[in-house]
Amino acid sequence: MELEGTILRGREFEPVEGRVVVEDGRIDAIEETETDSDAIVVPAFVNAHTHIGDSIAKEAGAGLSLDELVAPPDGLKHRLLRQASREEKVQAMRRSLRFMEQSGTGAFVEFREGGVEGVELLEDALEGLAIEGVTLGRETTDAMEASDGFGASGARDGDFESERNATRSAGKLFGIHTGERDSADINPAMDLSPDFLVHMVHPEPLHLERLDDEATPVVVCPRSNLVTGVGVPPIRELLNRTTVALGTDNVFLNSPSMFREMEFANKLADVSAREVLGMATWAGADIAGLDCGVLEEGKRARLLALDGDTDNLAGAQDVVRAVVRRAGVDDVREVVLPE
Template identity: 55%
Template sequence: METLEGTILVGESFEPVAGRVVVADGEITAVEETATDSTDLILPAFVNAHTHVGDSVAKDAAVGLSLEEAVVPPDSLKHRRLRDTPREEQVAAIRRTCRQMTRTGTATFADFREFGRTGAEILNEAAATEAVSAFVFGSDDPAVLDVADGFGASGATDEDFRERRAAVRERGRPFAIHAGEPDASDIHPALDLEPDLLVHMVHAEREHLQRVSEQSVPIVACPRANLALGVGTPSLRELVDATTVALGTDNVMVNDPSMFREMAYTARRFDVTDREVLRMATHNGAAAIGSDAGVIESGRPAQLLVLDGDSDNLAGTDSPVSAVVRRAGGLDVKRVVG
C-alpha cells in the first residue's frame, strides 16, 4: 500500500481537495480529505489518445511538407523512412519517445501502428521495457489482433474496410479510423463502418456531428498536428458538444508527445474551458480505449501524476486546474504512478 499526499484534483470535475490518495495493488482504494503539509499536486496521469510513435525515426523530417507528402501511404516520406530503417533502430527510437511521454506525465498512449503484425510487434518490444503503457491499434489484416489491442484504419476512402471491420467486430476489439483530416469526403463513409473511435474530424459539419452524436462515437482531436500539417482547425467546441473528445499529439515526426503542450495550445486556441481540456487529456482519453482510469476516485485504476506544486513554475498559482493545463511542463513532474 502507498499513500500520496497533497492537493488532489478529485473526480471528473477536478475539484482541488487537500488530502491523501491511498493506492494498493494498482487501484485507488481511498481518497481522503485531510490537512497536509505536502505541496504536491496529484491528478490523473495523461492518456495520449492518438500517436504514431513509429515516426520517431524521422523527427522533424516533414517540416514544410503537405499531409500527402509527409504521411499518406504508401509512398510518403514517413512510409519510406519506416521501410528503410532497421528494426533495432525503430525500437530504440520508439523507446526514447516512450520515455519522453513518461517525463511529461503520460501513463498510457494509443498508437496507430503501421506495417501490420511486424509493426505491432516492434512497438510491443519497445514499450515492454518502458513505464508508459501502449494501447496498439494494429493495421493491414485483422490477424494483427493476435498482437494488438484494436484495429486502426487509415481512412474510409483509402481502401474498402468493410470485411475487416466485420472481422474486428467478431473479435470483440475496437475499430478506430482517421476521418475528416484533409477534407470531409471520408466522414460519412467512416461513420458507415460504425467505428468505435474517430480521429481528427477537422472538417466535420453539422450533418456529420449529428451522426456522431446518434452513434455515440468518441473523437480524438489533434490540434497541433493539424496545424503543423496544414489541414485546418477543428471546430472543437462543436465536437465537444456532440460527443466525448480526447486529445492526442499524433505524429512524432511533426510533434513532440507532450500532453502539456497539447493542452496549453488547445486551451488558448479554442472555445473550451480548462477543465474540459484536462478531461480530454485524462478521463476522455481513457474512456476512448475502454479504460476506467483518468479519474481520481476510489475503485479506479491508480494511474496518477504527481507534480511539484512548489516548483518555481507552479508555486503561487490561484487555480491548480489552469496551472496544469496552461503552465505546467515536464520539469514539474515528480513521478508518474501506474
C-alpha cells in the same frame, strides 16, 4: 503508498487537500485532511492517438503537404520506416515512450504501421516500461489479431468493411482517421460504426447531426492539424455532441507531450481548462476501455504528482488552469504507474 497535496478528484477535478491511498495498484481511499505538501495530484494522461514509429525521423519533411508526409504507401514516413532497421525503429520508439512516461503519460493508443511485425516492434519497445500501450494494428487483419484492434488510415484509402467486421467479431477496438483534409470521407467512415474517429477537422452540419445521434467518440490532434496545414478541429462543437479526447499524433511532427497538447487546445478553442484536462485523461481512457484517467476510489492508481512550488507553478490561483495551461515536464515530481 500515499500521495499528499492538492488532489484533483473525480471527473470534474475538484481540488481537495488530502491524500490518495494506494493499495495493490488501486486507489483505496481519497482522504480529505490538512497536509504540508505542495504537490498537485492528477490522473496520469492518456494520449489517445499516436504514431510512435515516426520517432526515427523527428522534424523531417518540413514544407511537405499532408499527403506527401503520411499518405500510404509512399508518404515520407512510410519510406523512412521501410529504410530503417528493426533495431533503429525499436530504439527510437523506446526513447519516445520513456519521454512520455517521464512526462506523466500513463497510457496511449497507437496506430501501428507495419502489420504484425510493426505490432511486435512496439511490444519490444515497451518491454520493461510502465506506460501502457493500446496497440491498433494496421494494413492487415493479422495485425489486428496480434494487437488490441485495428487503426484504419481513412475511408479514402479503402472501404475497410472486411477489417471492421473482423475487428467487431474479435471484440476489439476499431478507430479510423477521418475529416482531416476535407469532409469527403466522414460519412463513409461513420458508416462503419467505428469505436472512435480521429481528427474531424472538417465536419459539416450533417456530420454534426450524426454525432448528435450516434455519439461516436472523437480524438482531436490540434497541434498536428496546424502543422500539416489542414486547419483546426471545431473542438467546442464536437464536445457539445460526444466524448472528445486528445492525442499528439505523429512523433516526427510533434513532441508526444500532453502538457503541450493541453495548453494548445485550451488556448485555441472555446473550452474550459477542466474540459481539456478531461480530454487528456478520462476521455481517452473511456475510448480505449481503460480503468484509469480519474481519481476515484477503486480506480487503477495511475497518477501524476506535480510540484506546486516550482518557479513555474508557485502562486497559481486556479490549480486546474495552471495544470492545463502552464505546467510542463520540469514540474513533474513523481509518476506512479503500478501494473
